[in-house]
Amino acid sequence: GAVVSQHPSWVICKSGTSVKIECRSLDFQATTMFWYRQFPKQSLMLMATSNEGSKATYEQGVEKDKFLINHASLTLSTLTVTSAHPEDSSFYICSARGQGVETQYFGPGTRLLVL
Amino acid sequence: EDQVTQSPEALRLQEGESSSLNCSYTVSGLRGLFWYRQDPGKGPEFLFTLYSAGEEKEKERLKATLTKKESFLHITAPKPEDSATYLCAVQTPYGQNFVFGPGTRLSVLP
Numbered sequence: 001g002a003v004v005s006q007h008p009s010w011v012i013c014k015s016g017t018s019v020k021i022e023c024r025s026l027d028f029q030a031t032t033m034f035w036y037r038q039f040p041k042q043s044l045m046l047m048a049t050s051n052e053g054s055k056a057t058y059e060q061g062v063e064k065d066k067f068l069i070n071h072a073s074l075t076l077s078t079l080t081v082t083s084a085h086p087e088d089s090s091f092y093i094c095s096a097r098g099q100g101v102e103t104q105y106f107g108p109g110t111r112l113l114v115l
Numbered sequence: 116e117d118q119v120t121q122s123p124e125a126l127r128l129q130e131g132e133s134s135s136l137n138c139s140y141t142v143s144g145l146r147g148l149f150w151y152r153q154d155p156g157k158g159p160e161f162l163f164t165l166y167s168a169g170e171e172k173e174k175e176r177l178k179a180t181l182t183k184k185e186s187f188l189h190i191t192a193p194k195p196e197d198s199a200t201y202l203c204a205v206q207t208p209y210g211q212n213f214v215f216g217p218g219t220r221l222s223v224l225p
Contacts, residue, residue, distance in 0.1 A: 002161070032211060043202065043217045044159070093158045102147045102206060104213060106158035 003027050004096050006107035013084055014115055021079045021110045023094030029074035030096035034104060035067075038091045050077055084114045117142040119205055119216035127222045128193055136188040136219045138203035146206040148186050149213065150179050153200045162188075162201075193223045 003026040013019050023033060032051050036044040048064075050056040050071035058064045066088075068080040077096075081088055091111050095104040122137045140148070147166050151159035163172040165181040172179045176197065178189045188201055200220045204213035 004158075006158075034212070041220075043215045046212055049212060091156075095158075097211075103149065103161055103164055105161060106151070109156070109158045111156070 002098075002103075002105040004030075004094065004105050004107040006094055006110050008110060009108060010111050010113075012113045012115065015085050016083055019081045019084055019112060021081075021092055021094075021112075023077045023079070023096065023107050025075045025096040025098075025105075028096075028098045030077070031074065031099045032097045033071055033077040034095045034097075035069060035077075035079050036093045036095065038093060038109075044093065047079075081112065084112070086114045088112065089114045117205070117207055117214045119203060119214050121201075121203060121216035121219050123219060124217070125220040125222070127224065128190075130194055130223055130225050131192050133189070133191045133193070135190070136201055136221070137185060138188070138216055139185040140203075140205045140214075140216075141184075142205055142207050142214070144208040146208045148181055149204045149206070150186070150188055151202045151204065153202055153218070155200075159202055190221070193221075195223045195225050197221065198223045 005024045007022045035047045038044050047062045048056045048058045048069050050069050052071050052074050056069035071077040093109040095106045097104050119140045150162040153159040163179040168183045170181050176191050180187045200218045202218045204215045
């Protein structure tokens with residue numbers, strides 16, 4: 001149980017385009033979802049927290065107009081990187097947590113390369 | 116400020132050579148401490164949750180323990196497939212977010 005999927009696993013795009021990443025909880029209802037960014041050989045950096053049906057809470061220094069997060073249902077959250085630039089290239093990972101559960105279960109990650 | 120540190124940064128073991136990884140934390144209150152394993156290019160895989168000092172959890176060759184200031188992940192007779200980065204994270208009572216440590220990169224040589 002507690003499986004989280006992400007799609008796509010890999011995306012290459014041109015500078016200036018927007019990219020959408022989906023995060024789904026497959027076998028449980030995720031009341032809270034988290035989006036992280038990870039650079040090579042570094043730990044996870046929390047970008048934002050979203051509760052189903054509410055606006056996301058962004059961490060300090062994360063541009064909310066650039067990284068749009070939508071948590072429209074209990075099984076789906078999306079991260080849209082708008083007007084992507086090469087410096088946005090990174091490994092993006094989502095996690096999900098169910099009601100009354102403290103553990104976060106992570107997706108497999110999405111590697112974004114902006115040319 | 117809540118902080119989580121992990122040591123060593125990297126560890127190289129021979130197959131069968133047991134060792135321990137450390138996770139030290141300074142937080143205003145502990146709601147839970149979590150251990151994850153992360154393979155290169157993949158998302159973290161959940162291993163254990165510990166809630167109170169003295170608690171221990173085991174899974175195959177891994178055992179996690181918790182004190183008031185730190186947690187240890189003991190690896191007994193490791194195998195090459197145990198090679199990964201091990202991350203610990205803490206959750207404080209007043210927030211729903213995790214504070215992650217930087218991780219320990221473990222390499223087990225055959």
